[in-house]
Amino acid sequence: MDINKKLLLTGVILLLLVKISGQSKGKMIDDYFNTLVKNQQFSGNVLVVDNNEVVYERSFGFSDHTTKAPNTPEITFPIASISKIFTATAILQLKEKGLLKITDPVTKYLPEFPYSEITIRHLLSHTSGLPPYNAFFDKEKKQNPDKVFTNKDFLPGVIANKQPLVYQPGEKGNYDNINYLILALIVEKVSGTSYEKYIEKNILKPAGMKETVLFPLPEQFNRAEIKNYAFPHVYLHLYDEDPVRSSSIPYVKEYWRSYGFRGFADYVSTIRDLWKFDKALYNNTLLKQETLEEAFVPVKLNNGKNNPDEFGLGWEIEKDSTMGKLVYHSGAAMGLSSNILRNVTKHQTVILFDNAHFNAHENATKVMMLLNSKKVETPKKSIARIYGNILYNKGATEARETLESLRKDTLNYYLSENEMNALGYDFMGNNNPYHLPEKHFYKQAIETFKTNTDLFPNSWNTYDSYAEALLESGQKEEAVKMYQKSIDLNPDNKNGKKVLEGLLGKQKN
Structure with a gap:
């Protein structure tokens, strides 16, 4: 084979390799977003460009979740x-x-x-x-x-x-x-x-x-x-x-x-x-x-x-x-x-x-x-969100059973102490960033905080939050026990100590 044919063949092979590489990167990006969408973690449009060439472009989800009108490539945002x-x-x-x-x-x-x-x-x-x-x-x-x-x-x-x-x-x-x-x-x-x-x-x-x-x-x-x-x-x-x-x-x-x-x-x-x-x-x-x-x-x-x-x-x-x-x-x-x-x-x-x-x-x-061929962890779905939805709609038993089942699938799901804690406060209804009419679901809040103490028994904050919910719902004796547990785990819990002193003082009086 003469030198010109060799150079031509080499060029064709390089172009094919570049094209295959581009396709594989596009596939990886597509897999990433498909997982996000499946997890209810993305709704929108994506455009990826490499050296003035479009590597990936796609729309997901709804432009209006009420009417289910889809996001499209031409949608303004x-x-x-x-x-x-x-x-x-x-x-x-x-x-x-x-x-x-x-x-x-x-x-x-x-x-x-x-x-x-x-x-x-x-x-x-x-x-x-x-x-x-x-x-x-x-x-x-x-x-x-x-x-x-x-x-x-x-x-x-x-x-x-x-x-x-x-x-x-x-x-x-x-x-x-x-x-x-x-x-x-x-x-x-x-x-x-x-x-x-x-x-x-x-x-x-x-x-x-x-x-x-x-x-x-x-x-x-x-x-x-x-x-x-x-x-x-x-x-x-x-x-x-x-x-x-x-x-x-x-x-x-x-x-x-x-x-x-x-x-x-x-x-x-x-x-x-x-x-x-x-x-x-x-x-x-x-x-x-x-x-x-x-x-x-x-x-x-x-x-x-x-x-x-x-x-x-x-x-x-x-x-x-x-x-x-x-x-x-x-x-x-x-x-x-x-x-x-x-x-x-x-x-x-x-x-x-x-x-x-x-x-x-x-x-x-x-x-x-x-x-750029860097490793990216596959997106995982929040167990706390799933647990909260089931607890709200179907009750504590089914919520706990689902949580225990999903915990085993660490490839697709993650469990966060902080998210569970935030969920508990969400049910309590005290944090209202949108200034909507207040809704207080103390039963669900207490169940969530109690579950969080079971999941993370060495965390002082889970007991502190659980105690706060118990106190707000009128269960003072149980609240005292949880504050004591929190302070045992974290002697520097100043706010917990202050609340506990007030509760014990009221009990003595």
Whole structure:
């Protein structure tokens, strides 16, 4: 065989190996998501790209669990805080044009801003020390509950009700939406146009993103019907079988109706449209390469160390670089999580959303691992959730029998002390994050906590929680025994000691 034929054959074999490898990676990713869906742990869309080639793309679950309308590849979804990278990109574009500097104080562009020590870099990296925006407006909200606060209200409200900083700028770090609200105001001031128009003209159009539009969360959460849209959903309780629309919860609707600020969570998009944004970054359509490289470096604190969340200029940087340099941004709303994870070393990208769970970044990371031939543990189903559902619907005997049976299948199920504990408190009904009418299932709560002490007999916390449920249901003598057991296991249980002393004191009297 001559040399040319050998080279041709070698090339064909290499291409086949690459194709087979791609197929096997796609199969592994598909197996991973099929298991998640089977376990009721994923509902959404996934797109996986390797060197500008789609390795995997699929939709799962429902865009509306009430009507059972499916998620589809074309479905739009709230990207929530992924919107922040649009805002950051806008700021960096203005920097490239020489219209601002990252080191500039905010007051250079917003003179009335009452914190002269805060710079644009602090805002981009969430190291400003500003408290959440509601700290400035909750008082007025109580006085005027029908008022809807917008960006026009922000500076007057901050000036009128100035709050102390949580820490000095650059001293620490904490992720907060207020930073990007202010950046949006700077974009408007420097560009001379509205935030929405700037993003449309300078980011969406150049990237060819025709399916990405500004659709503020207040409007999303206050519309009963939206076409081609994946509604966020939440499981109200650990023992629930199905989730409900987040927009059906009055407290959620009211919160987002009141706070209509923009700049940090305003857009809806599709998986493919976010890929266009990703490609526009790789092609340097939106920003120069040197600007991106600066954005992908964690901003240093005043002490010279990286900020705790490893935020650069709008992007978060993964600490583990064994697969390459990973940069990402997550988005989360009440009942939705999304993620864009980019391996800028290998030109790989994972984009996904889930409209019923809060684990988008975790799943994106697992997919990136599979894409790079890393081992990923098969997802397991929560025994606590199954136990809680059966206990609620069918009673203690069947719930305990199911639990004991599933414990043996460690390949497909896991049992968590903390989840069982959380389930017990869920039944008690004291923790009510959605401000719904209270429901107290003390019988089920006591059964859950008692089961947890049987499962984890050396844990002081299981007895402490069990004692709390017994006490709340009026079983003081049994509560005393459980508090004593908890303190025997953990003599440093100060709260348990305090409650026990009070109970024993009452018994003596």
